[in-house]
Amino acid sequence: MTLDRVLKAESVAIVGASRAVTKRGYQAIRILLEEKYGGRIYPVNPKEDSILGLRCYKSISDIEGPVDLALITTPAKTIPKLLEECGHKGVKGAVIIAGGFGETGAEGRKLENLMVETARANNIRLIGPNTSGMMNLHQRLNLVGLRDAPEGNIALLSQSGNMALTLITEAKLKSRKGFSYYVGVGNEADIKFHEYLEFFRQDENTRAILMYVEGMRQGREFLQQAYKTTLEKPVVLLKSGRSATGKRSAGSHTGALAGMSEVARSAFQRAGIIWIEKSDQLFPVAETLSSLPPIKSNQVAILADGGGHATIAADLLTDLGVELPRLAEKTQEKLRAILPSAASVPNPVDVAGGTDADPSLFADCARIILQDPNIGGLLLVGLFGGYGIRFAESLALKEEDAAHQMGKMVRKYKKPIVVHSLFASEKPHALDLLRYYDISVYDSLDVACKCIGSLAEYGRYLKAYHTKMNFELNPDQKAHPEGRALIETVRRDGRRALLEPEAKRLLEIHGAPASRDRIAATAEEAVRLARDIDERVVLKIVSPDILHKSDAGGVMVGLKTEKQVRQGFATIVKNARRYNPKADIRGVLVAPMAPSGVEVIIGTQIDDQFGPTIMYGLGGILVEVLKDVVFRVLPISRSVAKRMIEETQSSKMLDGLRGNPPCDKKALVNLLLLCSDLVEAYPEIEEMDLNPVIVHEQGLSVVDARIILKDAAPPAPGNK
Amino acid sequence: MTLDRVLKAESVAIVGASRAVTKRGYQAIRILLEEKYGGRIYPVNPKEDSILGLRCYKSISDIEGPVDLALITTPAKTIPKLLEECGHKGVKGAVIIAGGFGETGAEGRKLENLMVETARANNIRLIGPNTSGMMNLHQRLNLVGLRDAPEGNIALLSQSGNMALTLITEAKLKSRKGFSYYVGVGNEADIKFHEYLEFFRQDENTRAILMYVEGMRQGREFLQQAYKTTLEKPVVLLKSGRSATGKRSAGSHTGALAGMSEVARSAFQRAGIIWIEKSDQLFPVAETLSSLPPIKSNQVAILADGGGHATIAADLLTDLGVELPRLAEKTQEKLRAILPSAASVPNPVDVAGGTDADPSLFADCARIILQDPNIGGLLLVGLFGGYGIRFAESLALKEEDAAHQMGKMVRKYKKPIVVHSLFASEKPHALDLLRYYDISVYDSLDVACKCIGSLAEYGRYLKAYHTKMNFELNPDQKAHPEGRALIETVRRDGRRALLEPEAKRLLEIHGAPASRDRIAATAEEAVRLARDIDERVVLKIVSPDILHKSDAGGVMVGLKTEKQVRQGFATIVKNARRYNPKADIRGVLVAPMAPSGVEVIIGTQIDDQFGPTIMYGLGGILVEVLKDVVFRVLPISRSVAKRMIEETQSSKMLDGLRGNPPCDKKALVNLLLLCSDLVEAYPEIEEMDLNPVIVHEQGLSVVDARIILKDAAPPAPGNK
Secondary structure: OOOHHHHOOOEEEEEOOOOOOOOHHHHHHHHHHHOOOOOEEEEEOOOOOEEOOEEOEOOHHHOOOOOOEEEEOOOHHHHHHHHHHHHHHOOOEEEEOOOOOHHHOHHHHHHHHHHHHHHHHOOOEEEOOOOOOEEEOOOOEEOOOOOOOOEEEEEEEEOOHHHHHHHHHHHHHHOOOOEEEEEEOOOOOOOOHHHHHHHHHHOOOOOEEEEEEOOOOOHHHHHHHHHHHHHHOOEEEEEOOOOHHHHHHHHHHHOOOOOOHHHHHHHHHHOOOEEEOOHHHHHHHHHHHHHOOOOOOOEEEEEEOOHHHHHHHHHHHHHOOOEOOOOOHHHHHHHHHHOOOOOEOOOOEEOOOOOOOOOOHHHHHHHHHHHOOOOOEEEEEEOOOOHHHHOOOOHHHHHHHHHHHHHHHHHHHOOOEEEEEOOHHHOOHHHHHHHHOOOEEEOOHHHHHHHHHHHHHHHHHHHOHHHOOOOOOOOOOOOOHHHHHHHHHHHHOOOOEOOHHHHHHHHHHOOOOOOOOEEEOOHHHHHHHHHHHOOOEEEEEEOOOOOOOOOOOOEEEEEOOHHHHHHHHHHHHHHHHHHOOOOOOOEEEEEEOOOOOEEEEEEEEEEOOOEEEEEEEEOOOHHHHHOOEEEEEOOOOHHHHHHHHHHOOOHHHHOOOOOOOOOOHHHHHHHHHHHHHHHHHOOOEEEEEEEEEEEOOOOEEEOOEEEEEOOOOOOOOOOO | OOOHHHHOOOEEEEEOOOOOOOOHHHHHHHHHHHOOOOOEEEEEOOOOOEEOOEEOEOOHHHOOOOOOEEEEOOOHHHHHHHHHHHHHHOOOEEEEOOOOOHHHOHHHHHHHHHHHHHHHHOOOEEEOOOOOOEEEOOOOEEOOOOOOOOEEEEEEEEOOHHHHHHHHHHHHHHOOOOEEEEEEOOOOOOOOHHHHHHHHHHOOOOOEEEEEEOOOOOHHHHHHHHHHHOOOOOEEEEEOOOOHHHHHHHHHHHOOOOOOHHHHHHHHHHOOOEEEOOHHHHHHHHHHHHHOOOOOOOEEEEEEOOHHHHHHHHHHHHHOOOEOOOOOHHHHHHHHHHOOOOOEOOOOEEOOOOOOOOOOHHHHHHHHHHHOOOOOEEEEEOOOOOHHHHOOOOHHHHHHHHHHHHHHHHHHHOOOEEEEOOOHHHOOHHHHHHHHOOOEEEOOHHHHHHHHHHHHHHHHHHHOHHHOOOOOOOOOOOOOHHHHHHHHHHHHOOOOEOOHHHHHHHHHHOOOOOOOOEEEOOHHHHHHHHHHHOOOEEEEEEOOOOOOOOOOOOEEEEEOOHHHHHHHHHHHHHHHHHHOOOOOOOEEEEEEOOOOOEEEEEEEEEEOOOEEEEEEEEOOHHHHHHOOEEEEEOOOOHHHHHHHHHHOOOHHHHOOOOOOOOOOHHHHHHHHHHHHHHHHHOOOEEEEEEEEEEEOOOOEEEOOEEEEEOOOOOOOOOOO
16 A cells, blocks of 8 residues: 555644644644645544534544544544544545653553554554654645745655754755655554655655664564665665664664664665765765765866865765766866966866956866866865955855856756855855756755765766665575475574584585585494595584583584594583583584685674574684674675675785785675575575685585574564 | 064054055055054055055155064065165065965076065064065054954964955854954965964964964974964964875965875864864854863763754764764753653763753753763753744744853853854844854854864873873984994995894984894805794895885895705896996895884874974785874874874784784884984984884884985075
8 A cells, every 4th residue: 555645644633633733633723724734624623513613523534534644643542542433534644743651661662552443343454653743844734843945856764853852943944945745654553664665665745765774673674675776866864773772762762673783774775775874964975965966977177266174175076986088178178268277277276366256267168177077076165155255245146147157057058057156145145046957055064075975976876776686585595495394403402503414415505615524423333434534634522402512512623543533522522421411412523624724704683673684704712802893684685795804894805915816706705695695595494504604716615604593483574 | 573563563564555446555545544553554546646645655764663574465576675775774574465486487586585584684574475464453453454353362373365365254254253354375485484473472462373384394393382372272274285286276275384284184183173174163263272171081062952963963973073972861860850751861862852841951961971070061951042933933032042041151160162053043032142152153053063072082192181292303312323334334334224133233222122134145154044043044146226125136035955045045146247237235234033023114204394203003915005103293202102003093003803812012102212313413414214024022123214314415404
């Protein structure tokens, strides 16, 4: 069921309508009237006859016409019953303002569940609870106690009413842009982020989506939807709650899960979302992406009327991964022809006073720069807009001329211009003109850089899109009969952990390099197996009751002679018995010592918000110290696997340092993909830990493998 | 000679005075007149009789009264001659506006040198060249073409006129604070950053110093002065030119050296300077530090009227190293008593609508929080200042009441409050009142967080100050006669590189653990030495002509038997001869294999801007990959040495991981201090490289050591 009747409601009941001017149930009606909402408004309150000139209904069922949406402003405990009434009336959606649900603890969670069940049973979709409300600005359907929000093409989804207020105020004060919708998602009890996203993707009034998130309940569904959405429209997101205190604060705020930031960030970026860390940048980036074309080449030029801003901007853009190439020789020549000799033209371009007498020269420079085929966008920094203020009023006209020219240029060349102006807060007309042509203007250099940087980032994403893959898991598709049987054996055995040989076998079935490990039941058998291997061997205890083999004294390495192997066998078994007298010992693993190479680690686990994820990093003792690891949401593609390896600082070790041969990265990529496949094929897997994996010049060795299954209990049906 | 007569000039000659309104030589006079400069103004131009009603002099020597300062607006090549005239007149200082000097290349550098020599010969101090000028705002001595700069207590030093203009405009538009001085340092041809700093440290009108730097010519002198200054007044600094393109831009701008960012950052912070990376934060942090007390406890509370801002602020402050402790139980109780039950009180404190009807409650909350003995400062985030705008006009009065209360509170408890308000740009009276009481107010949450974070950072610095040490080198003090003799031998030998045994000996003389290395001239001697050592040995070639021993096949490790040692000797010598047939082979080093431990690396080198520096980090093959290294300007104290070790990610490896014994950190600290001493004692040392050093459970081994001396030529006298 689409959200059309909810978010584009043509009739709305205000349940909890009031004549008291400080009450939400009064303000909501007043704003709808003032802003001239085109649909029907039905106040509901058993104690009133009319409010603000509108007839007031005793109950929802008394309303004669159809009702799309109910705004419910009454306290938490009244909601389930009201939703039943709404159901009988055929109401499609409800906005629940009240707090006192899941965010307050167990009691509230119960009430929230009851509310959601009631809504489902009555075919009602819920926005909230614990929300500041919802606005459809094109329809003037304003169910938030906030006037004069500017209309435009940005859809705003926020988990904090204050952040929404900040962003709307910022738009009003500093921009010509505005919003198509605002939804305060509240506790996401029913409608989730991803459903709003899907709606906005299809909404013709929306050109960009701006999100403030503290935590997500269905991260994977969101990623899947985001993956589709960002191909059509940019999505800009700030996620807070990274720090322990931040999480404490978010927890008391909307009861959201403030999940692992690393996973979230890499997943959002893989889905093409522009990830923002500073709240000052959030609206500007959304505004810029909603109206300017993405940069195709990742190459930007800076045009300045003084060195300081240009130098800082160059630093910031470099940090953002944007290239600032030298301009083509021909471009430099043309610039030199119109600028004073002190000007610097390679990029950044510093006009060195050349615009002092005539700032329309900025437009000439901009044109020459945008005509350079390498350059995908232009950042203008400095005083533009202030020449008329600072030097002579007559220059304001020349600035306005330049603004018109630059505005048309952006459209002609389909390359963006972003402007930093020291005088933005003085609101000169030239800057307003630029905004009229969709050129972004900021008085913050940091913000301006982030904006043009985001156009480049979005351009990079769209260009590399074919190398990405969606986040849809494909369970049971690639399971192998032998693997399935193996897992069933473990289940029958009442275990959750696979034995090391079982885990390695499962990997092998799916294409991991064959292991030469064998299990010996007796010391003599161990000697024989070691003889077959014919090199130094490792012995390891095999027991479902001993997960941490080293801790139990259950591992011995580098054994060579028959005597060593025989004694080793005895020692290991003795240690194991001492460690856990009741341990069911299934034998001793006899394995060749892995040849030398680079130690890495691969793990998978289930993230609360995003489901199955994979970790890769440097292995051995260093992993604990250096935390040189990267995370991804599964499944991953070959290019993502490659990228993971490249992102670690230690990736150079695999390239072969100081005369060491390069390692077999292809085998490593294959192993990462295999892990990804395995988690898809066997959704029972909760956790997998290959540590260490030793990557050789040719091939690799999985030295130890641990696989833990989920609890055997069937997963809860429906929503979490 | 102090800069008093220059920066506090009581008479000024405008050389290059003009009647043309667009000329600098006209504008300067007009602004001095308009702003009512109290001193004498002498226009100088041979072609004019009077300008703006003032008598115009044909030349400087025609002026009858004394002249403290000359503003020279004529082109570069005219300057040396004019300075001679100034000298004859007894002028104390000159501001040189013209570009065309060192920043343009070799020709310009020559002219710059000539200018500086002329100035020295004539006892004139120079500001610039290539500067936008200078202002002393309290005296209304404005030699910059910029009107109405706000007067206040912040001294501004900038290498970019544009950045100065930005900061001054920002102060005017968004603050009640202003400047005591502005100096555009230009090319720093004569007066350097550190001399201005010294002046501002002593200036009674200056309470904080704000700097924009692209590169520094005398970094060490600056650090020494900064070290003294920050004890009395905060210094806030942004250094750009970090990226390659940024450097390109800075290079074409003022010809400054944009040196190694890592070294600069750690050195500036060690000197107590507040280091800023985002230009938006520069003025706000200076403003805050100039007027609010530093935070003593590093513990801050957040007070919010909504969760979103509080969550973001908690993340940002945590990133800045500020603690957000739970408030004391008693404090929480008091807050609960005045706030609604939905309020969150541990910290962040969320009033949960409690201030909607009466925002003066913010002051009550603030008082309770500041009375908590753990809490050193308060960040108020959200809508404060906007209640009167958003809800009801009458609330504005309550906000004003709260502002008065909070202002007095800051003074009473000597704890700072910083305010983020969504409505700052609307300029409500309550916020202006806060500013009147020196409470900082910003509409950017990021900026507000950085400001209170800087108060905490400065507080941390002042508290830990006794553990710091100044940057003064103490050459020749600690040289040892044997060490001095050793270096003289190397010099006499015509070498710059010490042989490995010489380098190790030098370290030993100064207290490094004695090495058991010996030199063998023949294979038989090597065998005998190896027998004495009685364990596996390493052989290394010793030759002044072979610096990279491994590359030459001049190293063999793990030799045990007599035969191995004898053959090893032969092989190494053969390899060395093949590598360089002319090599002067002094023998073969016989050394015991170092016991196991953690490999680290220590190096020293001379930085262009800051002089001797030291590097420490993880050693071995990983150093190339992980770049887990830290830098410091020398000398270092014991606490700095400890801090260096702690700052590396790999420091945990020294603590003993996975049952390994902890390593001897004390020995490592001693070795770092020893290197610091060595560089002080022998200023001849250009570069030192101890790689690897193996740190054991007890003690450490310097496995290889390389020391390179400076060119034998005596260093250039005087200033660079």
